[in-house]
Amino acid sequence: MSYKIKFDRFFSYSFSLDCAIFGYKDGEIHVLLIKRAMEPYSGEWAIPGDLVYPDEDLPIAANRILTELTKLKNVELHQGQTFGNPNRHPQGRVITCAYFALVRIDDLQAEADSWAEEVMWAPMNEVPNLAFDHSEIVESTYEDLKRMLQREPICFDLLPEKFALNEMQQLYEYAYNVEMDKANFRKKIKSIPLIHLDEKQQNVKHRPAKLFKFDTERYRQMVETENYMFRM
Amino acid sequence: MSYKIKFDRFFSYSFSLDCAIFGYKDGEIHVLLIKRAMEPYSGEWAIPGDLVYPDEDLPIAANRILTELTKLKNVELHQGQTFGNPNRHPQGRVITCAYFALVRIDDLQAEADSWAEEVMWAPMNEVPNLAFDHSEIVESTYEDLKRMLQREPICFDLLPEKFALNEMQQLYEYAYNVEMDKANFRKKIKSIPLIHLDEKQQNVKHRPAKLFKFDTERYRQMVETENYMFRM
DNA sequence: GCAAAAGTGTTTGGATTACACCCATGC
């Protein structure tokens, strides 16, 4: 057998990672954008992404890239789809793999660095046109995120550490685009391991809600010992 | 900002696709393997995979590669995980993206071609050690497949076109590793659009089962008009 | 007291489970 081109010519591609970082704020899911200060697409909005070094493993590279461009550290990234349209990058054949994460916007401080000129959290329904095929990547990872919200307790990565049950309900209502009954929602989440805190909401002009925390430790135990499956 | 290596050095990677083709036979899910007649890993079992051409889009390349090595044509491939460990390929930095498919083994004729010396359908619990990280790729796509069996009517891609309900039940019992009650299974699938054929099993030494066919057309309609969601 | 949201209980209908039973075919 033989290839239609010289074997060496196959080793002429580049590979990048693009990170869609999602957060929840003001009742809406936001995605982290950077303004590019480098060609191509200089001056345009994009999600943080860059080329992978030759000796670098993908998950490590994803974190490095995110840190270099936005100063965010130790974010837990999940792999998404891979995009390889031959024309997606004007400088050559660059295949890219999407990574996505869910974070607490208020606990972090995203700051532009390296060739990122500016960062911004854009609400999902107001995301501007993005460089490359990044609009498509954001859509695709957002679908991944919504699927993951159903099967993994990652809503707690988006919510504040201490949250009211109603905030959790609103997050799911927003993500699934449905309305839920308060009483039924509370019954449904009875099986989720939550720590009932002795704190209440402050500065609300109605009865303050009790605050809860996700019980990561008990969750792990339940998964191991009783084969617990998170399901929403 | 600047890179730690010359920009050109980034364009030195290669990119491949690896196809995990799953079929169902003798009550077990099988995966299609080829024996490699090319270095590296010559003589070892692997899943069909090869390098992508510079101007080739990924889904097209996946089908081309599968056809070249196994003569299988027009298989509907789904993207899986991407594997990019720097040491996964002995000849350089080759990142690979997994594609997987579900097929009817008996309706196809897989034949070794190009640098594939032999093909074989291996039952999932007897898959030998595979070249590269292909064992990991098979595991990962098999998980993708099982997840997909829950949310998409792809069991009908594995079953014969005309099948008995018990065959369908056995497929799910095998995939989910559970036992199901016959009567309850039949009630559960009442909402799935199946065409009740006027045929029966032949050559069985017990009461022959009626045969069914998946009603693709009605399924599409139901998805569109009544927002139907397949769920098993 | 009133507005607003927190938080709980009750009823109902539909789905899931367990299990028993009858049916059609080959030998």
Add this chain to the structure above:
DNA sequence: GCATGGGTGTAATCCAAACACTTTTGC
């Protein structure tokens, strides 16, 4: 007739939806 699996009915149970109601806070 008997073995084998095909195919169906029923009662008990669980679960989710709908909805009404009480509670606690600020003003």
